[in-house]
Amino acid sequence: MIWEFTVNVVVYGDFNCLLCYLASQRADQLAGTGAAGIEWRAVERGAVPARWEQEVTQAKALTLPGERLPAAPPPALSSTVAAVAAYAEAITDGIQDELRRRLFDAIWARRQNLSSAYDVRRVVTAITWPTPQVRFHLASPDLPVPLLHDPNPARIVRRSGGTVTLYGGPLTSTGYRRCRDWQEQWLALPRQVTPAVVGPDGTVHGGADGLRCLAAIMAAAGALTGRKRAARPEPRGTPDGPVVLQFCPAEQAEQDSAELAEPLANREDVTHAEEVDDPAYGGRLRDQADRPAAHSGPPLGQQERAQAGAVHERDPGQVE
Numbered sequence: 001m002i003w004e005f006t007v008n009v010v011v012y013g014d015f016n017c018l019l020c021y022l023a024s025q026r027a028d029q030l031a032g033t034g035a036a037g038i039e040w041r042a043v044e045r046g047a048v049p050a051r052w053e054q055e056v057t058q059a060k061a062l063t064l065p066g067e068r069l070p071a072a073p074p075p076a077l078s079s080t081v082a083a084v085a086a087y088a089e090a091i092t093d094g095i096q097d098e099l100r101r102r103l104f105d106a107i108w109a110r111r112q113n114l115s116s117a118y119d120v121r122r123v124v125t126a127i128t129w130p131t132p133q134v135r136f137h138l139a140s141p142d143l144p145v146p147l148l149h150d151p152n153p154a155r156i157v158r159r160s161g162g163t164v165t166l167y168g169g170p171l172t173s174t175g176y177r178r179c180r181d182w183q184e185q186w187l188a189l190p191r192q193v194t195p196a197v198v199g200p201d202g203t204v205h206g207g208a209d210g211l212r213c214l215a216a217i218m219a220a221a222g223a224l225t226g227r228k229r230a231a232r233p234e235p236r237g238t239p240d241g242p243v244v245l246q247f248c249p250a251e252q253a254e255q256d257s258a259e260l261a262e263p264l265a266n267r268e269d270v271t272h273a274e275e276v277d278d279p280a281y282g283g284r285l286r287d288q289a290d291r292p293a294a295h296s297g298p299p300l301g302q303q304e305r306a307q308a309g310a311v312h313e314r315d316p317g318q319v320e
Contacts (some may be wrong), residue, residue: 009199011023013194018294021104025068026211031097035221036217044183052263066141070109075113085165107270117165125159191206
């Protein structure tokens with residue numbers, strides 16, 4: 001019996017932090033593979049001095065294959081009050097991971113300013129109440145758009161992005177307590193840096209060390225993009241032996257596959273076009289010239305042709 005353990009990791013991150021953008025991508029990778037349980041807690045680190053070049057240099061040195069980095073900084077620094085409030089409320093609706101991903105993409109990939117609560121509401125609504133596909137309306141333009149049959153006003157408000165108030169705060173007291181507790185817990189850490197990763201052993205890793213901690217967990221669980229888990233059996237002398245699972249780089253796996261898949265040109269059980277007498281591949285093979293014919297009955301060319309109008313014994317009703 002094989003026991004699989006899932007580690008739990010807590011990440012404190014700011015939507016305006018470039019390193020947190022990388023940490024969010026690694027959190028998605030870990031959560032998607034089931035290698036770790038990620039609890040993301042959104043915080044606000046406040047106004048920081050402009051150090052874009054320093055963060056980009058540091059992020060490029062820590063980027064793993066498959067991770068994305070923005071080509072340019074956002075045109076304006078967003079106020080993340082509404083984004084943090086929306087994320088805290090999203091936990092109640094069970095869409096926190098998708099909302100976190102979209103908030104980071106809106107700020108860093110699409111370079112949007114999410115300081116307004118209305119802009120954050122649009123991101124929430126795109127998840128909770130997505131726009132129906134236009135192809136259904138084009139196929140039947142006379143039919144109305146499908147309606148949402150939900151009589152609960154509270155759910156309608158939340159689905160419409162109303163989880164964020166007009167002033168950018170959370171809608172419920174539960175969301176408010178989440179925002180307050182996350183901020184207080186982050187301020188109580190030895191260093192107020194983002195991302196702050198609390199590992200499975202309780203050790204706090206801040207900044208670049210937090211990204212290295214997530215990368216180490218990914219490597220241990222085989223969740224790195226450039227690596228994959230390969231199953232290699234024991235030597236042929238023990239065909240019933242156990243299967244050993246080990247990690248190998250993608251390049252080594254491709255090399256092993258190339259060695260196992262012997263080229264057809266070197267295989268003896270494959271007949272090539274040059275070994276056929278007839279160009280139309282209708283003749284006998286040269287390497288089978290000394291073998292007896294595979295068919296039963298008289299040799300080829302000596303069969304008696306059926307006369308016209310003869311009736312076959314197999315099907316009395318079929319006449320040539």
